[in-house]
Amino acid sequence: MAELHSIINGINFKNPVMPAAGPNVKTAALMLSAAELGAGAVVSKTFSTVPASDPRPTIKKTVAGGLLNCETWLEDSYENFFDELRQLSALDVPLIVSIGYSPEDVKLLGRLLEEEIKPDVIEFSTHYTGHGIGPLIEVAESLKSTVSVPVWMKVSPGFPLLEELVKEAEPIVDAFVAVNSFGPALDFDPVKCRPSLGSAWGQGWLSGPPLMPIALGIVCSLSRIVRKPIIGVGGITTGEDAVKFIMAGASLVQVCTAAIKEGPSAYGRIAGEINSWLDENGFADIGEIKGKYTINL
Numbered sequence: 001m002a003e004l005h006s007i008i009n010g011i012n013f014k015n016p017v018m019p020a021a022g023p024n025v026k027t028a029a030l031m032l033s034a035a036e037l038g039a040g041a042v043v044s045k046t047f048s049t050v051p052a053s054d055p056r057p058t059i060k061k062t063v064a065g066g067l068l069n070c071e072t073w074l075e076d077s078y079e080n081f082f083d084e085l086r087q088l089s090a091l092d093v094p095l096i097v098s099i100g101y102s103p104e105d106v107k108l109l110g111r112l113l114e115e116e117i118k119p120d121v122i123e124f125s126t127h128y129t130g131h132g133i134g135p136l137i138e139v140a141e142s143l144k145s146t147v148s149v150p151v152w153m154k155v156s157p158g159f160p161l162l163e164e165l166v167k168e169a170e171p172i173v174d175a176f177v178a179v180n181s182f183g184p185a186l187d188f189d190p191v192k193c194r195p196s197l198g199s200a201w202g203q204g205w206l207s208g209p210p211l212m213p214i215a216l217g218i219v220c221s222l223s224r225i226v227r228k229p230i231i232g233v234g235g236i237t238t239g240e241d242a243v244k245f246i247m248a249g250a251s252l253v254q255v256c257t258a259a260i261k262e263g264p265s266a267y268g269r270i271a272g273e274i275n276s277w278l279d280e281n282g283f284a285d286i287g288e289i290k291g292k293y294t295i296n297l
């Protein structure tokens with residue numbers, strides 16, 4: 001059995017696979033199942049100071065095993081979600097809590113999380129904060145100046161100046177999560193010729209296998225320009241997919257769409273498949289493949 005353990009931001013991860021923020025982790029029960037079924041850490045659904053109100057339908061299947069969604073953040077109050085997070089006190093893997101979106105939102109939620117929940121990491125989503133680098137740096141500074149735990153910045157693949165953003169953010173944050181879903185994307189039934197999602201024009205965000213080459217490309221580019229750890233996410237369905245992200249420079253990986261389809265057993269299954277892949281290919285420790293692709297270039 002190969003060694004999957006790693007230490008990132010001073011935190012022990014028994015294996016590199018964890019959920020990505022999404023409907024797969026919107027309750028304490030789902031997060032606890034993720035850990036029980038073998039995830040190396042648990043990430044929560046993103047929440048903010050006000051509940052979201054998502055149009056229906058919110059999720060539809062699209063080509064090549066992908067999903068389109070117009071789900072934003074948690075459709076419940078942060079007070080109610082804190083009650084869910086309190087049920088995770090016995091969790092035996094690191095807890096990463098995902099929040100958004102303005103400097104004021106993350107300051108308030110960051111302070112309350114440290115006082116009441118004590119997560120291992122706070123991740124913030126940049127998905128709905130706008131397209132300028134300045135506002136995102138302001139959010140990063142606001143959260144970092146409020147909390148003592150590591151702060152992870154989750155970046156979106158459509159952001160026009162992604163490399164400039166991570167260069168400016170690197171001195172502030174502790175790691176990058178790359179990437180969120182890609183959009184605006186569209187699919188629909190041509191016979192009905194009507195939107196399949198409830199959003200404006202039926203457009204949404206693409207996730208799952210069709211996103212993987214885009215996400216992998218971004219992880220590879222970012223790993224060549226930042227030294228802080230990168231958590232790879234986008235289309236990971238198998239252990240071999242995860243191996244590619246780690247070879248492209250990721251330290252850990254996150255999984256959303258595969259877990260929406262399969263349930264929380266996906267994380268432990270993928271971790272087991274990474275282990276088998278390492279054994280079959282003659283590696284004793286996951287550290288041996290970290291950045292192997294980029295180093296070979």
Ligand SMILES: Cc1cc2nc3c(=O)[nH]c(=O)nc-3n(C[C@H](O)[C@H](O)[C@H](O)COP(=O)(O)O)c2cc1C
Nearest residue numbers: 020021022046069125179180207208234235256257
């Ligand atoms: C239905 C749905 C809801 C999502 N909600 C969030 C969210 O609340 N916060 C966030 O940062 N990312 C969210 N995401 C993006 C995922 O965390 C992930 O970055 C993206 O889907 C790519 O990974 P995947 O291909 O494994 O799904 C969501 C994705 C889906 C499909």
